[in-house]
Each structure stands twice: as structure tokens, then as C-alpha cells.
Amino acid sequence: MDDWLTEWVNTLEKTMTEAVIQTAESIEAWTDNVVDHLDQQLEEAVLWSQERSDEVYQQLREVFPLDELSQDIDRTFDDWLEGLEFLLFDEESPDWGVSDPRENSDPFIHITYVYPSKTTHPACIGCQHYHGQRYDDTLLVCGMHPYGWDGENCPDWEGRF
Incomplete structure (x- = not known):
């Protein structure tokens, strides 16, 4: 059965x-x-x-x-x-x-874009190397000058086109 x-x-x-x-x-x-x-x-x-x-x-x-x-x-x-x-x-x-x-792999890091202007990193306006990403409180301006160029004419400036 x-x-x-x-x-x-x-x-x-x-x-x-x-x-x-x-x-x-x-x-x-x-x-x-x-x-x-x-x-x-x-x-x-x-x-x-x-x-x-x-x-x-x-x-x-x-x-x-x-x-x-x-x-x-x-x-x-x-x-x-x-x-x-x-x-x-x-x-x-x-x-x-x-x-x-x-x-952004870390959801707790806030990333914003900072545009160069006449008062903030004027030497970077129109430069193809400009990164301009702010990671929380730290701004990465570019690879050659992570904190930006102090003067008005950056020696590494290159136009976008």
C-alpha cells in the first residue's frame, strides 16, 4: 500500500x-x-x-x-x-x-560641483583640467593643483577645445 x-x-x-x-x-x-x-x-x-x-x-x-x-x-x-x-x-x-x-560608492559622502568664477579659482575658468568636485568639505580643483592655483594665470591651463 x-x-x-x-x-x-x-x-x-x-x-x-x-x-x-x-x-x-x-x-x-x-x-x-x-x-x-x-x-x-x-x-x-x-x-x-x-x-x-x-x-x-x-x-x-x-x-x-x-x-x-x-x-x-x-x-x-x-x-x-x-x-x-x-x-x-x-x-x-x-x-x-x-x-x-x-x-559615488559611499552614500554618506555628498558630492557637488563647484564652478570656477572671478572670485573662486578664476585661473581655472574654461580649463579642460578643472575637476571642481567637492567631496563633503574637500574641493578637488584639478590633478595638477588639487587646491587650485593662487595666481591669475595657471601655467597648466589648457582650453577645452
Whole structure:
């Protein structure tokens, strides 16, 4: 009598296991399909946004001369677009930037960007080496002069273009 009961339980276990596996595979396929669709929609939105920002940028260049304001706008657009491109189009990091070395790995460190101005690091305005990231209370100005250049003309200054 135990043989048929054991056989019935084993058959029931096998059937349930196969059903669970089929359900999990169906859910995984559906999820992959949804993620692919959302990824495609997001890429299209980013490309549209980039085209619009390029149009706005060109209009701003026509209206404003290349002065400190337009250089700040240029740097802001470049930083914004560079971040989006890295997250969405970098083939080596399909995990959407989780392995980005520029990403703050410590959630308790607050990172902000400090723009050079006539009163704060004027020798760095328009320099391609300017880093300008403040990590909590510590500002890293650039690799050659971590605390900034004291004078008005830095010997390592190089323009962005």
C-alpha cells in the first residue's frame, strides 16, 4: 500500500515542480520582453532629448557670445549628455552604470560641483583640467593643483577645445 502512495506523491511532486519551472520561465520571458521594450523607449526618449538640447544649444550660441555664461552652459550640457551616454550606450556596462568609477560608492559622502568664477579659482575658468568636485568639505580643483592655483594665470591651463 505504501508503494502506490509513494509513487503518487513522487508524481505529484514532479508535476508541481514542472509547473513551477514553466511558470517561472514564462514570468522571466515576459519580464525580459517588458525590459527590452522599456529600454528601447528610453533610448528613443534620450535621443529625442539630445536632439532638442542640441537645438537649444545652437540657439543659445547664436544669441549669447562665448563668454563665461555660455562656457558654463556648454559645460553643463556636456556633463549632462556625457552622463546619459555613459548610462545608456556604454556596451561594457549593461548594468546601467553600477560599475561607474565616477559614481559615488559611499552614500554618506555628498558630492557637488563647484564652478570656477572671478572670485573662486578664476585661473581655472574654461580649463579642460578643472575637476571642481567637492567631496563633503574637500574641493578637488584639478590633478595638477588639487587646491587650485593662487595666481591669475595657471601655467597648466589648457582650453577645452
